Amino acid sequence: xxxxxxxxxxxxxxxxxxxxxxxxxxxxxxxxxxxxxxxxxxxxxxxxxxxxxxxxxxxxxxxxxxxxxxxxxxxxxxxxxxxxxxxxxxxxxxxxxxxxxxxxxxxxxxxxxxxxxxxxxxxxxxxxxxxxxxxxxxxxxxxxxxxxxxxxxxxxxxxxxxxxxxxxxxxxxxxxxxxxxxxxxxxxxxxxxxxxxxxxxxxxxxxxxxxxxxxxxxxxxxxxxxxxxxxxxxxxxxxxxxxxxxxxxxxxxxxxxxxxxxxxxxxxxxxxxxxxxxxxxxxxxxxxxxxxxxxxxxxxxxxxxxxxxxxxxxxxxxxxxxxxxxxxxxxxxxxxxxxxxxxxxxxxxxxxxxxxxxxxxxxxxxxxxxxxxxxxxxxxxxxxxxxxxxxxxxxxxxxxxxxxxxxxxxxxxxxxxxxxxxxxxxxxxxxxx
RNA sequence: GACAUUGUAGCUCAGUUGGUUAGAGCAUCGGUUUGUGGUUCCGAGGGUCGUGGGUUCGAGACCCAUCAUUGUCCCCA
Numbered sequence: 001x002x003x004x005x006x007x008x009x010x011x012x013x014x015x016x017x018x019x020x021x022x023x024x025x026x027x028x029x030x031x032x033x034x035x036x037x038x039x040x041x042x043x044x045x046x047x048x049x050x051x052x053x054x055x056x057x058x059x060x061x062x063x064x065x066x067x068x069x070x071x072x073x074x075x076x077x078x079x080x081x082x083x084x085x086x087x088x089x090x091x092x093x094x095x096x097x098x099x100x101x102x103x104x105x106x107x108x109x110x111x112x113x114x115x116x117x118x119x120x121x122x123x124x125x126x127x128x129x130x131x132x133x134x135x136x137x138x139x140x141x142x143x144x145x146x147x148x149x150x151x152x153x154x155x156x157x158x159x160x161x162x163x164x165x166x167x168x169x170x171x172x173x174x175x176x177x178x179x180x181x182x183x184x185x186x187x188x189x190x191x192x193x194x195x196x197x198x199x200x201x202x203x204x205x206x207x208x209x210x211x212x213x214x215x216x217x218x219x220x221x222x223x224x225x226x227x228x229x230x231x232x233x234x235x236x237x238x239x240x241x242x243x244x245x246x247x248x249x250x251x252x253x254x255x256x257x258x259x260x261x262x263x264x265x266x267x268x269x270x271x272x273x274x275x276x277x278x279x280x281x282x283x284x285x286x287x288x289x290x291x292x293x294x295x296x297x298x299x300x301x302x303x304x305x306x307x308x309x310x311x312x313x314x315x316x317x318x319x320x321x322x323x324x325x326x327x328x329x330x331x332x333x334x335x336x337x338x339x340x341x342x343x344x345x346x347x348x349x350x351x352x353x354x355x356x357x358x359x360x361x362x363x364x365x366x367x368x369x370x371x372x373x374x375x376x377x378x379x380x381x382x383x384x385x386x387x388x389x390x391x392x393x394x395x396x397x398x399x400x401x402x403x404x405x406x407x408x409x410x411x412x413x414x415x416x417x418x419x420x421x422x423x424x425x426x427x428x429x430x431x432x433x
Numbered sequence: 434g435a436c437a438u439u440g441u442a443g444c445u446c447a448g449u450u451g452g453u454u455a456g457a458g459c460a461u462c463g464g465u466u467u468g469u470g471g472u473u474c475c476g477a478g479g480g481u482c483g484u485g486g487g488u489u490c491g492a493g494a495c496c497c498a499u500c501a502u503u504g505u506c507c508c509c510a
Contacts, residue, residue: 057508080510111509112434118510125510187508274508284510294509322510350468385470400468414470 008113008121015340016327020124023326024104026152027126031102034145036128039101041084043108047074053083053305055183055276063108063121077108081127082277082302082318083309089131090310097132097314104323117294118328129318131306136247139281139301140254142319146285146297147260149321154335158264158296160285163271164248165278165300167231170241171269174220174234175213185209186272189221193270194291197222226269228252247281277302283319293329297321339392342371344431346388349375350400358399361409361424368428388414395431 005011012020028038044065051059063077078084081103089099104126113120128145130138143160150158172182188203197218204214220226220234228245235241248267255265273282280301287293299319306314330336345365347358358374365372373393375384388396398410403421411430412419422430 061508107510109509112507114504116504119508120510123510190508292505296510298510320510325510348469380467381469383470387470389470396469398468402468410468412469417470419469 006121008111010120010122015338018339018342019330019336020323020327023153023323023330024124024126027104027149027321028102030145030149030152031128034100034128034141036100036102039085039088039103040105041078041081041088041103043077043106044075045078045084045087046072047076048072049087049309050076050079050083053277053308054079055274058275061109061111063110079109080107080320081105081125082129082320083305085127085129085131085318086306086309086316089306089314089316090312093312098138099131101129103127103129115328117292118322118325119294120324124323126321126323127318128321129316131314131316134303134315136250136281137254138317139247140251140258142299142317143251143255143265143283144258144260146283146299146319146321147264150264150285150296150326153326153330155287155329157287157289158285159288160265160283160297161268161271162248162251162265162281162283163268164244164281166240166244166247166280167235167269168272170235170238170244171217171220173238174241175209175216177209177213181209185217187274189217189270190272192221193268193286221269228267231269244280251281273298273300277305277308279303281317287329290329290332293332294325295322296325296329341391341393343373343391343393344370345372345395345397345427346384346393347372347374347397347399348381348384349378350398351378353401354399354404357404361397361399364424365427370428370431385414397427 047062047064050062054062058079062079065075065077068074085101085103089095104124106122106124108122111119111121128142130142143162146160168186169179169182172179172185175181175185177185184207185204188200188207191200191203201214201218204217205211220231223230228248232242232245235245252267255262271282271284273284278300280303282300283298284295285297286295297319299317301315301317303315304313306312306316347362347365349355350358362372362374375387377383385396387393392414394414396412396414398412400410403409406421407424408421409424409427410419411422411427420430
């Protein structure tokens with residue numbers, strides 16, 4: 001048998017896991033700061049919980065299990081974390097509303113993997129959702145969380161695009177079309193960040209959208225002053241679109257209060273997002289300088305999804321931060337150091353005479369909180385130093401016979417190669433320099 | 434699903450119009466006389482050239498098929 005990893009899935013070696021853990025720990029601390037509490041749901045769900053929520057295209061990407069196919073108990077791996085969370089809400093009416101949860105788990109999509117773009121079949125989503133309120137404060141907070149996490153991780157040139165499904169529905173009406181065209185139109189104009197208008201226009205023509213409608217859309221999208229205020233005039237007779245514009249105005253006001261740098265977010269009428277369940281504001285983060293990397297985060301308001309599952313209405317909004325996208329971006333932007341272990345000090349295994357004192361030293365260092373390891377084999381010094389070097393362990397401590405006689409220890413700083421003889425009690429001071 | 438790309442050592446690749454026993458760098462392991470890595474020097478292991486068939490005296494190179502890979506599109510985190 002040939003050992004291989006499932007296509008689109010990956011092993012994460014320690015040097016990758018250390019970074020992934022750091023990224024998720026930044027997220028966890030920001031999520032908690034905004035008042036979110038953790039939740040976990042099963043990797044596996046009944047198929048009927050998942051189907052019919054995302055739209056036709058996405059439904060085909062659900063990983064169905066070869067188990068009780070065709071029956072009510074057919075199962076699948078979850079496609080995202082939003083729908084399982086909505087199921088939890090439908091099943092637990094006793095929870096205090098508004099309910100704010102975060103959830104960090106892998107999800108599966110039967111997609112064609114494209115690693116360079118950060119696209120996989122198994123990947124980790126880091127979600128924050130709020131159920132039970134229509135307040136735009138929540139939507140603004142979700143954007144603030146996205147901003148804060150990316151900032152703390154060291155991203156500078158990211159852009160959170162903001163739009164509203166209500167405005168997009170209004171756009172269809174504005175063009176003189178019925179609501180059923182909204183999806184097709186959105187999918188086409190969504191490409192405007194990558195493709196020129198001519199291509200989008202061609203696509204719209206192929207979808208049999210009337211010329212007059214295309215012209216109206218073009219005039220609006222390519223118009224010089226594509227601001228919320230100007231859209232208000234264009235959409236003056238479309239109440240739903242006006243409602244969407246009001247919501248965005250409110251969000252932008254809140255983002256200012258939260259001191260989100262305005263260079264990191266923008267209103268983008270061409271942002272559509274593929275999932276069917278969004279009903280209001282929608283968000284997506286891209287790196288404008290690296291357009292080939294897919295969106296780092298995405299989210300929006302889905303006021304009708306819970307109703308779809310439980311029959312009881314409950315407004316909701318959420319975001320998903322893509323751990324793998326963020327990791328891929330950081331990797332390609334050289335934002336990751338080459339750390340391979342958390343160990344700060346390696347104590348060399350010198351001889352049988354120094355065995356016990358070395359282990360006492362090991363215990364002593366761990367007791368004061370210094371991540372320390374002892375080389376378990378009595379190998380040649382060369383081998384032990386080369387181990388420290390490979391793992392980029394910053395310090396090696398040698399407690400050999402000579403040091404033992406003097407009652408001191410040798411401390412070598414690996415990067416510079418400098419080695420000094422110090423008192424045991426001075427270790428903490430020396431390595432924190 | 435559509436179009437394109439590439440399959441030679443663990444990795445990155447070379448391999449000249451087909452011609453002995455298929456090479457390099459990196460990585461791995463060992464040695465460099467035994468208390469010091471990352472830098473020197475020496476050495477070793479590791480490939481049925483994706484798979485199956487065909488052309489030929491002869492195929493890693495050419496032809497067909499097949500599988501896989503990678504990229505773009507679609508869609509998304």
